[in-house]
Amino acid sequence: MTEHLSPSVLSALADGELSNDQLAGAQRHLADCPTCTADALHQSLLKLATAKAGMRYTPPSTLHSRLTAFKKPAPKRGYWSPGWVVAAALLLVFTGLTLVQQTTRRNEVASIGKNAQVTEIFDQHLATLAGNATPQVLSSDRHTVKPWFQGKLPFSFTLPENLPNDTTLDGANLTYLHDRPVAQLLYSIGKHRVSVFVRERQGAVKGNELTTARSGYQVMEFTKNDLEVFAISDVDGARLAALVDLIRKAQTR
Amino acid sequence: LEVILLCDVEEMKYREIAAVLEIPVGTVMSRIARARAALRRALEGAV
Numbered sequence: 121m122t123e124h125l126s127p128s129v130l131s132a133l134a135d136g137e138l139s140n141d142q143l144a145g146a147q148r149h150l151a152d153c154p155t156c157t158a159d160a161l162h163q164s165l166l167k168l169a170t171a172k173a174g175m176r177y178t179p180p181s182t183l184h185s186r187l188t189a190f191k192k193p194a195p196k197r198g199y200w201s202p203g204w205v206v207a208a209a210l211l212l213v214f215t216g217l218t219l220v221q222q223t224t225r226r227n228e229v230a231s232i233g234k235n236a237q238v239t240e241i242f243d244q245h246l247a248t249l250a251g252n253a254t255p256q257v258l259s260s261d262r263h264t265v266k267p268w269f270q271g272k273l274p275f276s277f278t279l280p281e282n283l284p285n286d287t288t289l290d291g292a293n294l295t296y297l298h299d300r301p302v303a304q305l306l307y308s309i310g311k312h313r314v315s316v317f318v319r320e321r322q323g324a325v326k327g328n329e330l331t332t333a334r335s336g337y338q339v340m341e342f343t344k345n346d347l348e349v350f351a352i353s354d355v356d357g358a359r360l361a362a363l364v365d366l367i368r369k370a371q372t373r
Numbered sequence: 374l375e376v377i378l379l380c381d382v383e384e385m386k387y388r389e390i391a392a393v394l395e396i397p398v399g400t401v402m403s404r405i406a407r408a409r410a411a412l413r414r415a416l417e418g419a420v
Contacts, residue, residue, distance in 0.1 A: 126406075127406035127407075127409070127410060128402045128403055128405075128406040130406070131402065131405045131406040131409055132387070132402055132405075135380060135387070135405070137386070137387050137402075162413065163409060166409055166412060166413060166416075167380075167381050167409075170377055170381040170382065170412070171381045171382055171384075174378060174381060174382030175382070180375075
């Protein structure tokens with residue numbers, strides 16, 4: 121970005137006194153600089169306020185006599201005076217820049233939230249692997265695992281009946297993500313451990329299935345009905361995707 | 374503040390103001406910028 125516009129240039133912009141080249145340069149700068157755009161808008165609004173207040177003002181006699189001697193044509197009081205036009209244009213630019221900034225900020229916040237979520241899932245899975253503790257419900261029978269969550273979670277989900285080859289259900293834990301209770305389903309694909317976190321969806325429906333890679337692990341997520349599901353493992357992506365797909369199809373409600 | 378009066382109230386161009394006040398156009402520009410800055414500070418202080 122070029123250097124900020126000087127006060128003289130900002131004033132001349134509000135007064136419509138810039139040459140074509142100066143105006144083009146100022147507009148290029150304003151397109152990228154919310155600070156100068158806001159300053160220019162203030163200048164234009166100040167000019168309009170001064171003009172309005174000046175209607176009730178009688179100039180000093182010395183100035184009046186100099187003005188009379190100059191014989192300037194009567195001022196134009198048209199609705200579309202340069203001040204209004206510049207102010208309107210600057211307001212549009214300023215509003216546009218503000219919207220762009222807000223969108224960028226929202227995206228940044230969403231990105232930070234997303235990273236924090238993946239980090240928490242990653243940490244939970246690694247803690248499960250490192251602790252090597254017995255699952256809170258130790259069973260490979262989905263008809264045992266699912267009912268175990270009754271009364272523990274404010275939602276319900278369905279486990280797939282048939283699993284791919286080499287994939288087994290090892291059990292499940294009740295745990296928390298972002299202070300919300302979730303079901304952590306534990307699977308094995310070959311010798312690779314998989315954690316599938318199921319929680320109640322919050323906010324708008326996210327249509328896309330997303331995959332995030334981190335430190336050799338893959339996190340796959342989807343939303344369906346009122347559920348958000350995150351699966352994490354270091355197994356081959358296609359095999360993890362096959363399990364995730366079965367879990368997604370099992371949520372028929 | 375007479376430059377502001379001539380510019381904003383009388384809607385004169387910078388070269389016209391320069392002719393009335395018998396000063397260069399560049400001086401008109403800098404005086405208007407300084408006057409607006411002073412006006413803005415005064416209004417902010419009044420709020």
